[in-house]
Amino acid sequence: MSLGGRFAGRQGLAVVGAEPVGPYTLLRLERGQLEPGIPGQFFMLEAPGRVLPRPMSLCQAPPGELAFLIDPIGPGTRALCELKAGRTVLVLGPLGNGFDLDLERPLLVAGGIGIAPMPYLAEALSHPPAVLGFRTERHAEAARLLPGATVVVEPRLVTDVLPHDPGDVLACGPEPMLEAVRALVPRAQLAWEAPMACGFGACYGCVVEIAGRYRRLCVDGPVLRDAA
Amino acid sequence: MKVPILNASGCLDALTAPGVATQLDAFVTKTVTPLAREGNPPPRIAETETGMLNSIGLQNPGLDAFARENLPQLAELGVPLWVSVGGFSAGDYAGICERLDGEESVTVFELNLSCPNVEEAPETAAELVAAARDVTTKPIYAKLSPATWDIAESARAVADAGADGLSLVNTIRGLALDSSTRRSRLARGPGGYSGPGLRPIALACVHACAKAVDLPIVGMGGVSSTADARDVVAAGASAVALGTVLFADPMAPGRIRVELESAETTSMALSGRDIHGLTRSSRFRDVLSTN
Numbered sequence: 001m002s003l004g005g006r007f008a009g010r011q012g013l014a015v016v017g018a019e020p021v022g023p024y025t026l027l028r029l030e031r032g033q034l035e036p037g038i039p040g041q042f043f044m045l046e047a048p049g050r051v052l053p054r055p056m057s058l059c060q061a062p063p064g065e066l067a068f069l070i071d072p073i074g075p076g077t078r079a080l081c082e083l084k085a086g087r088t089v090l091v092l093g094p095l096g097n098g099f100d101l102d103l104e105r106p107l108l109v110a111g112g113i114g115i116a117p118m119p120y121l122a123e124a125l126s127h128p129p130a131v132l133g134f135r136t137e138r139h140a141e142a143a144r145l146l147p148g149a150t151v152v153v154e155p156r157l158v159t160d161v162l163p164h165d166p167g168d169v170l171a172c173g174p175e176p177m178l179e180a181v182r183a184l185v186p187r188a189q190l191a192w193e194a195p196m197a198c199g200f201g202a203c204y205g206c207v208v209e210i211a212g213r214y215r216r217l218c219v220d221g222p223v224l225r226d227a228a
Numbered sequence: 229m230k231v232p233i234l235n236a237s238g239c240l241d242a243l244t245a246p247g248v249a250t251q252l253d254a255f256v257t258k259t260v261t262p263l264a265r266e267g268n269p270p271p272r273i274a275e276t277e278t279g280m281l282n283s284i285g286l287q288n289p290g291l292d293a294f295a296r297e298n299l300p301q302l303a304e305l306g307v308p309l310w311v312s313v314g315g316f317s318a319g320d321y322a323g324i325c326e327r328l329d330g331e332e333s334v335t336v337f338e339l340n341l342s343c344p345n346v347e348e349a350p351e352t353a354a355e356l357v358a359a360a361r362d363v364t365t366k367p368i369y370a371k372l373s374p375a376t377w378d379i380a381e382s383a384r385a386v387a388d389a390g391a392d393g394l395s396l397v398n399t400i401r402g403l404a405l406d407s408s409t410r411r412s413r414l415a416r417g418p419g420g421y422s423g424p425g426l427r428p429i430a431l432a433c434v435h436a437c438a439k440a441v442d443l444p445i446v447g448m449g450g451v452s453s454t455a456d457a458r459d460v461v462a463a464g465a466s467a468v469a470l471g472t473v474l475f476a477d478p479m480a481p482g483r484i485r486v487e488l489e490s491a492e493t494t495s496m497a498l499s500g501r502d503i504h505g506l507t508r509s510s511r512f513r514d515v516l517s518t519n
Contacts (some may be wrong), residue, residue: 001247010479051423052275053476197273198475201244204284205273214266219244
């Protein structure tokens with residue numbers, strides 16, 4: 001069906017496995033008939049036992065699978081991380097606007113769980129350089145999903161190690177990191193995050209302020225460029 | 229007889245999800261106010277164990293932009309169109325109804341008399357209905373709050389003021405706290421509670437109003453399945469609206485179907501009153517003529 005001007009499918013997908021990656025979990029699902037979409041797009045995953053699904057950007061798209069990196073920060077994400085192989089979860093997507101991939105010198109920048117869309121993005125861009133920042137060494141274990149990346153752990157920040165001429169920056173991470181990246185690289189493509197009820201423009205729950213107006217991140221984002 | 233399925237206002241954008249809207253027997257718009265509203269600051273939503281809270285604050289482009297830009301696109305969907313009308317005074321409600329009264333694509337005005345996330349108009353629900361009644365001949369449905377001591381009394385009052393039907397119920401005000409900070413999870417504090425936890429409250433309201441007034445009722449509040457929809461009809465609703473379930477399952481309108489067999493119709497003596505504004509749908513002309 002057409003949702004937010006793009007085609008999205010909805011299907012129950014079988015769990016292939018759930019693997020720990022540092023404090024996160026890589027949830028691998030059979031792909032079914034769903035398209036992996038453009039890097040930076042997201043899917044709504046049924047959270048077992050919860051009222052609302054959870055938005056997750058695609059982390060990896062190996063043949064026949066869709067994989068999502070999940071940070072167990074609440075009851076819904078915990079339920080997703082605890083899924084066992086063979087269980088089926090309803091998945092809707094791909095949704096929203098992904099990254100613009102027509103770039104000359106891409107540089108990936110991610111902080112914490114913001115690494116989630118980067119492996120799939122790196123594949124689409126033929127593995128460009130990447131800078132990753134994490135809160136702790138344990139969180140930094142997730143860097144193994146993006147071999148070859150420059151990794152910093154707090155108190156060092158990704159903005160401390162950005163090259164002088166960073167090129168075309170594609171970033172995902174916590175809001176303060178995105179704000180800092182934008183201050184240094186105004187043209188950067190930034191993937192934002194917000195709580196969402198629906199993911200397709202119905203609820204107006206995920207708004208972010210852009211140029212003094214509240215815009216729905218699910219249909220106007222989650223990747224935004226030149227946001228005021 | 230098939231029971232009409234609508235969306236609850238604010239739970240679907242027919243322009244971002246046209247394939248969902250066209251599965252409905254009528255599409256109810258997000259509430260339109262006289263002037264554009266940016267809505268409340270985020271975070272605006274919070275899930276709870278048995279439902280969700282929202283504090284959107286009637287974000288909408290305002291009457292002029294709605295009439296100029298949205299309405300022509302909505303009319304093209306070919307689904308009967310109900311416009312949810314909001315405001316902060318009787319003049320606001322009347323002004324919107326008067327302005328849109330001549331729009332052929334608008335089949336019903338649903339007056340949002342009960343948004344829990346904005347300041348209320350000083351007039352009573354009945355006074356707001358009366359003000360709208362004065363300026364339009366289109367059917368008027370009054371959407372009432374469940375947060376009232378005697379909703380049957382409200383129903384009688386809006387019926388006397390000229391309402392043609394009732395939409396029951398809106399969300400009820402609730403509060404969710406962050407487990408570590410003990411502060412509200414919504415920027416503005418409380419929000420409107422919806423979802424499965426609202427269902428028994430909605431059911432009681434539909435039942436009370438169906439007994440109190442001789443008006444058709446669109447029942448809503450936590451309906452997630454065909455069984456839930458059948459309960460709402462059994463309580464006295466003539467149509468069912470889907471709200472929070474649409475967020476989790478945009479396929480819900482195709483999945484939730486209620487057929488009233490003739491034997492059932494007699495056991496559901498209170499339901500089966502004709503819902504207004506569905507006669508543009510040939511599917512429904514057939515349905516309603518058998519009623």
